[in-house]
Amino acid sequence: MVTVARPQRPGKVTSLAAQRRRSALIAWVFVAPFVLTFGTFGLIPLVSSFAMAFTDLRARDIRTPFNVDFVGIANFVTVLTDESFLRALRNTLFFVVLGVPVTMFIALVLAVLLNSVSRRVATFFRVGYYIPVITTIVAVAVVWRLMYQDTGVINTLLGVVGITGPNWLSDPNTALVAITVMAIWRNVGGSMVIFLAGLQSIPSEVNEAASIDGANAWQKFFRVTIPMMMPTILLNTILITTGYMQFFDEPFVMTNGGPLESTTSIALQVYNQFKYGNYSIGAAGAYILFALVGILAIIQFRFFRQRT
Numbered sequence: 001m002v003t004v005a006r007p008q009r010p011g012k013v014t015s016l017a018a019q020r021r022r023s024a025l026i027a028w029v030f031v032a033p034f035v036l037t038f039g040t041f042g043l044i045p046l047v048s049s050f051a052m053a054f055t056d057l058r059a060r061d062i063r064t065p066f067n068v069d070f071v072g073i074a075n076f077v078t079v080l081t082d083e084s085f086l087r088a089l090r091n092t093l094f095f096v097v098l099g100v101p102v103t104m105f106i107a108l109v110l111a112v113l114l115n116s117v118s119r120r121v122a123t124f125f126r127v128g129y130y131i132p133v134i135t136t137i138v139a140v141a142v143v144w145r146l147m148y149q150d151t152g153v154i155n156t157l158l159g160v161v162g163i164t165g166p167n168w169l170s171d172p173n174t175a176l177v178a179i180t181v182m183a184i185w186r187n188v189g190g191s192m193v194i195f196l197a198g199l200q201s202i203p204s205e206v207n208e209a210a211s212i213d214g215a216n217a218w219q220k221f222f223r224v225t226i227p228m229m230m231p232t233i234l235l236n237t238i239l240i241t242t243g244y245m246q247f248f249d250e251p252f253v254m255t256n257g258g259p260l261e262s263t264t265s266i267a268l269q270v271y272n273q274f275k276y277g278n279y280s281i282g283a284a285g286a287y288i289l290f291a292l293v294g295i296l297a298i299i300q301f302r303f304f305r306q307r308t
Contacts, residue, residue, distance in 0.1 A: 053284040059277030075284035088269040107191035129189035141253035172262035198232030234304040
C-alpha cells in the first residue's frame, strides 16, 4: 500500500515562518546590547585607529579629524626607524624571551607537584599561588617597588649573607630583570592552574599501561604526559607570550620606563606617543605590536602542531 504525503496547509507554513521570524527577533533583542556595545567601544575605535595610522593626525587636529592628510605608510617607517621604539622592542623581546620559558617551567613543576598530593593540600596551594593573579597589578607593583629599594626586603636579605644588593630599579643593568622577576612571580599561578587542569584530564589508564610496559617516572612524564599535554602547553604559551608582549603596567608603575628607557616596552612607548599628542604615530606603533603578536602566535601554532 502506497502512502501519499499530504501537502502542508498554507496556514501551517505561514505559522512556521512566523515562529522563525519571532525567534530571530527575540535572538536579536538579546544580542543587540552586546552588538551595540562592541560596535561603539570596540569596532568603531578599531577601524578609526587603523585609519588614523595612515594620516598625520595630532592632538591639535582632534576637533577637525577629517582635515588631516593621508601619509600612507610614513608613520610605520617613522616608528620602525625610531631609536626609542627599537629600544622598546628590544626590551619587550628580552622580557618575553626571559619571562615566558621561566614562567612555563615553574608553573609546570608546581602543577606536577600539586597533582601528586591530596586534593585538600592541592586546593590550599592552588589558591595561594593564584592570589597574585587576581590582585591588582598596581598594588603588586607598588609592593615590589618598595622591596627593590636600597633598604628593602631583598637587599636586607642579601646583606644577611654578605652581599651588597644594587639599587635594582635605578640601575639600567638590573631594572628590566627586576621587573621580569616580579612579572614571573605574578603570572606563575595562572599558568599553573591551566597546567594542573591539563594534567588532571589525562586518563589514569594511560599511565598505568605505561607502568605495566616497564616505564619509569621520567619516561612516563616525557613520553606520555608531555605529548598528551601539548594542547595545554600551546594554550599556555600563547596566553603568556601575548600577555608579556603587551606588558605595560609593571614599567609604568615601577619605573615609568626608566632609567634611560631601559624598561620602556612597546605598549608604554605607544602610550607615551598618545600622551604627547602624536596620535597617528601611536596608532602605527600599536598595529606594529599587533602584527608582532600575531606572527609569534602563528609560529607557536606551527611549532606545536608538528609535535601533537
